[in-house]
Amino acid sequence: MLNPIDTAAVIREGGAVGRFPGDLHEGVGWWLGACLVVTQKASVLALAHNGHPAAVRFAGPALSGAINAEHYACLVRDLGRQTEETLQRVLATEQTPGIYLAADGDPADCHIRITLYDRDAAPLREGTGLAEIRRRIAEDRVPIPVNIQAKGRIVNAPTEPRQGDAP
Template identity: 70%
Template sequence: MLFPIDTAAVIRDGGAVGRSPADLHEAVAWWLGACHVATQRTSVMAVAHDGHPVSRRFADSLLSGAINAEHYACLVRDLGIQSEETLVQALTAGAIPGAYLTADGEATNCLIRITLYDRRAVPVDEETGLAEVRRRIAEDRVPIPVNARSKGRVVRTLGDHGEEATP
């Protein structure tokens, strides 16, 4: 990772938590997205955030990482601004993993929390993927696509109007 982080300190409690930019930066979200897809071995997941400008930036980075995970060609459903409860309902209905991002504070000293969920819509713990995500990031194991066909795509959910693929 270009700007290393203290993985043991920030990758905990079901995902990652820390101050941006001191503890976490947007590249960490990319890594979390890619590693979460790889450790959950999924080809579909959903992501939502609270609408804060910082969580929105981190969500965009996480989406980019999730579509660039090894051979999974993951279809990532970008739910945009939603409550965590709404995301959990979507995960439960689809039996898919996901991520929820929140931020609190000013852009220069913002507490960011990225919660990773498994297929049961439960935050991941050490046994269900968090330890593996932390290890991959600490060892700088880039989970990039193995070939062009392996790259996934983001689909933005447009409420009752369906979905729109993003390039």
């Protein structure tokens, strides 16, 4: 692993939580995206963020990881800036797993939370994939695509006007 993290300390509370920079780095987004697809056996996944610059910075790697996960060829819906409640409604309606990225504070030194959701729009728990994701990352067993045909794709799919957008 090129840039290890303390998985026991940061992979908790339904996803990953910590300071950026420091506890977490952008690669964690990639690892979480790829591992969520594999542990949930997802062919579709949705991702949204709160618009904070650090959350946006982590969203790109998370999207990339999700489309590069073993043989799943996952279709990843990038909902962009949305509320966490909006993402949860989408997940519950579509019965698909998802990722929500939220950060607060100074972008140069902030707190970030990456919540991973299962198909029931519930945050992952130890028995529903979180422990497996923590183990995979700690053991550097992050999934990679088996071939180019296994690569998924990203679609921009906002569900409602974003805050600050004109109606």
